[in-house]
Amino acid sequence: MLEAYAQNLVYGILVGALYGLTAVGLSLVFGVTKFLNVSHGEFLMFGGYASFWLFNLWKVDPFLSLPAAIVFLLAIGALFYKLLFGRMVKLAEGVKIQNTLLIGFGLSLILQNLALRFWTADTRSITTFYSGAVFAFAGVRFPLVRVASMVIALVVIVALQLFLRRTYTGKALRATVENWEAATLMGIDIQRVYLLSFVMGAALAGVAGALVSVGYTIDPAMGMGWTLKSLVVMVLGGLGSITGTFIGGLVLGITESVTGLALGFTYREVVGLVLFILVLIFRPQGLFGTKEG
Amino acid sequence: MNRIQIVVVLLLIAILLAVPMAIKSESTINLAVYVLLFVSLASSWNILGGLSGQTNLGHAAFFGAGTLVTRTLWLSGWNIFPSLLAGGLVAVALALLVGIPAFRLRGVYFAIGTLALSQILYITVGNTLPMISSLPAQDLAVYQLAPRYYLFLGVALLTIGAGYVLVNSRLGLGIMAVREEEDAAESLGVSALKHKLLALSISAFFGGLAGGGFAFYHVGYYPQLTFGPEWTFDSMMMAYIGGVGTIVGPIIGAVFFVILRELLALNLAEFHVIVFGTLFILVVLFLPDGMIGVLEKVRKAFARR
Numbered sequence: 001m002l003e004a005y006a007q008n009l010v011y012g013i014l015v016g017a018l019y020g021l022t023a024v025g026l027s028l029v030f031g032v033t034k035f036l037n038v039s040h041g042e043f044l045m046f047g048g049y050a051s052f053w054l055f056n057l058w059k060v061d062p063f064l065s066l067p068a069a070i071v072f073l074l075a076i077g078a079l080f081y082k083l084l085f086g087r088m089v090k091l092a093e094g095v096k097i098q099n100t101l102l103i104g105f106g107l108s109l110i111l112q113n114l115a116l117r118f119w120t121a122d123t124r125s126i127t128t129f130y131s132g133a134v135f136a137f138a139g140v141r142f143p144l145v146r147v148a149s150m151v152i153a154l155v156v157i158v159a160l161q162l163f164l165r166r167t168y169t170g171k172a173l174r175a176t177v178e179n180w181e182a183a184t185l186m187g188i189d190i191q192r193v194y195l196l197s198f199v200m201g202a203a204l205a206g207v208a209g210a211l212v213s214v215g216y217t218i219d220p221a222m223g224m225g226w227t228l229k230s231l232v233v234m235v236l237g238g239l240g241s242i243t244g245t246f247i248g249g250l251v252l253g254i255t256e257s258v259t260g261l262a263l264g265f266t267y268r269e270v271v272g273l274v275l276f277i278l279v280l281i282f283r284p285q286g287l288f289g290t291k292e293g
Numbered sequence: 294m295n296r297i298q299i300v301v302v303l304l305l306i307a308i309l310l311a312v313p314m315a316i317k318s319e320s321t322i323n324l325a326v327y328v329l330l331f332v333s334l335a336s337s338w339n340i341l342g343g344l345s346g347q348t349n350l351g352h353a354a355f356f357g358a359g360t361l362v363t364r365t366l367w368l369s370g371w372n373i374f375p376s377l378l379a380g381g382l383v384a385v386a387l388a389l390l391v392g393i394p395a396f397r398l399r400g401v402y403f404a405i406g407t408l409a410l411s412q413i414l415y416i417t418v419g420n421t422l423p424m425i426s427s428l429p430a431q432d433l434a435v436y437q438l439a440p441r442y443y444l445f446l447g448v449a450l451l452t453i454g455a456g457y458v459l460v461n462s463r464l465g466l467g468i469m470a471v472r473e474e475e476d477a478a479e480s481l482g483v484s485a486l487k488h489k490l491l492a493l494s495i496s497a498f499f500g501g502l503a504g505g506g507f508a509f510y511h512v513g514y515y516p517q518l519t520f521g522p523e524w525t526f527d528s529m530m531m532a533y534i535g536g537v538g539t540i541v542g543p544i545i546g547a548v549f550f551v552i553l554r555e556l557l558a559l560n561l562a563e564f565h566v567i568v569f570g571t572l573f574i575l576v577v578l579f580l581p582d583g584m585i586g587v588l589e590k591v592r593k594a595f596a597r598r
Binding site: 030036038084087094097098099101102103105106107109110112113114116117224225227228231232235266267269270272273276277280281284 | 346348350390391394395397398400401402404405406408409410412413416417420421522523525526529530533563564566567570571573574577578
C-alpha cells in the first residue's frame with residue numbers, strides 16, 4: 001500500500017513538472033501583457049502534433065525535434081499576436097482582460113475543431129524504441145521518458161529565470177510586469193516586449209506539448225484541460241512568480257495522483273477545482289505569492 | 294416601452310403562441326424549439342456577462358446541471374415543473390460555490406473559476422455517467438412536441454422578462470453601475486459583491502431552466518453532452534453578435550445563429566464552431582456593440598438628415 005502511494009507520488013511529480021512548465025508560459029504572458037490567453041492549451045496541442053508528425057513522417061526523435069517544436073510555436077504565437085492579441089494592447093486593463101478571455105475562448109474552440117478536422121479525433125502518442133524503458137528504485141518505477149521530460153522542464157525553467165534576471169531584454173520584461181508606464185518612460189519598447197513575452201509563452205507551451213506527446217497522449221480536445229490546469233496552477237503558485245508557479249504545478253500533480261489513488265480516479269479532475277476554491281478563500285495571493293494578486 | 298412597442302411585443306407573443314397550431318411540420322417546430330432554447334441561453338448569459346460585465350466562461354455548467362437534475366427527477370416520477378425548479382436551484386448553488394470566493398477578489402478569478410467548474414463537471418459527468426440517457430418506451434409512446442415548444446417559449450419569455458425588469462429596476466442599475474466603475478459604485482454605497490452575486494444567480498437560474506427544458510425535450514443524449522464548452526461558446530457568441538448588454542441583442546443573435554446554421558447546413562459541430570468562432574472574434578474586435586450597434590448607427594445616420 002505504501003509502495004502504491006510512493007509510486008503515485010512519483011507519477012504526480014513527473015506530470016506536475018509538465019503542468020508547471022505549461023503554467024509558467026501562461027503566467028509569463030499574463031504577467032507582462034495582462035492577456036489571459038485561454039487558448040494556451042491549444043498551443044500546447046500544436047507542439048504535441050508538431051512533434052508527433054515529425055516522428056511519424058520522418059522518424060525524427062522527439063527529443064531532437066524539440067527545437068523545431070519551439071520554432072513552430074514561436075511562429076504560431078507571432079501569427080496570433082499580430083492577427084488578434086496585439087490589437088488589444090491599448091485597451092484599458094479591465095476591457096483588455098475581458099476581450100482576451102473572450103477571444104482566447106473562441107480561438108481555443110476554433111483551433112480544437114480545426115485539429116479535429118485535419119488530424120481526426122484519434123488519440124496519438126509517440127512510441128520510440130526506448131519508450132518502454134523503466135528504471136526502478138526502492139520498488140518504485142521511474143519511466144525513462146517521463147524523467148527525461150521532467151529534466152528538460154527544469155532546464156527550461158532555469159534558463160528562463162536566467163534570461164529574465166541576467167539579460168537586458170529579460171529585465172525589460174520584468175520591468176514591464178512591475179509597472180508598464182514607468183517602463184515606457186525608461187525607453188522600453190512596450191510593443192516589442194509584449195510580442196516577445198507572448199511568443200515565449202507559446203514556445204513554452206510548445207515544449208510542454210512535445211513532451212506530453214512522448215510520455216503521455218495527445219488529441220485535438222486536450223487543450224482546454226491543459227489550459228484549465230495551467231490556470232489553476234497559476235493561481236495556486238501566485239500570479240507572477242515563476243518558481244512559485246512551477247512548484248504549484250508539482251503540487252497539483254501530486255495532489256491529483258495521490259487523491260486519485262485514495263478516492264478513485266473517476267473524480268480526480270475535481271481536485272483542481274477544490275484546490276482553486278480553497279486557495280481563493282484562504283490564500284488568494286497563492287501559495288508562494290508575496291502581495292495581493 | 295411606449296405603446297407601439299407594447300403592441301408589437303404582444304403581437305409577437307400571440308404569433309409565437311399560435312405556432313404549434315398553425316404549423317404542422319415537425320422539423321419547423323423543432324427549429325423553433327432550438328431558437329427558443331438559444332434565446333434563453335444567450336439572454337441568461339447576457340444577464341451576467343453583459344449587464345454586470347463579468348466574463349462567464351462556464352455557462353455550460355449551469356445548463357448541464359439543469360439538464361441533469363431535471364432529467365433525473367422527472368424520469369424518477371416527479372412532475373416536470375418542480376423538476377425544472379430544482380434544476381435551476383442546483384445551477385444557482387453551483388454558481389455561488391465559485392462566485393462567492395471569486396467575487397471577493399477582483400480580476401480573472403471568476404473567469405477561471407467558471408471555466409474550471411464547467412470543464413470539471415464535463416469530465417466528471419463523462420466518467421460517472423457514460424451511458425446514454427433515453428426516454429423510457431412508455432414516455433416515447435405519448436411524446437408530443439407542442440408541450441415542449443410551450444415550455445421553451447415560457448422559459449425564453451421568463452428569461453427575457455427577468456432581464457427587462459432587472460434593467461429597469463434599482464438593482465439592475467446597481468449591477469450596471471458596478472460594471473461601469475466599481476470603485477465609484479462602492480463609494481455611493483452600492484455593494485459590488487452583492488450585485489455581482491445577484492446577477493450571477495439570476496443568470497445561472499435561467500441557464501439551469503434552459504437545461505431543464507432540454508431534458509424534457511430531448512429523446513436520447515449522453516449526460517456529458519450538455520456540459521460541453523460549445524454551450525458556453527454559443528451563448529456568449531450569440532449575445533455578442535446580437536449586441537451584448539442589451540435585452541434585444543441576444544434574441545437577435547440567437548435567431549440569426551439558428552437560421553444561418555440551417556441555411557449553411559452547418560450541422561457538424563466542427564464547422565459551426567469554426568465559422569461562428571471567426572465571426573465572434575471579428576465582432577469582439579471590430580463591432581463591440583454587435584448587430585444592435587450597427588442598426589443604431591444606421592438609424593442615427595438617417596435621423597440626422
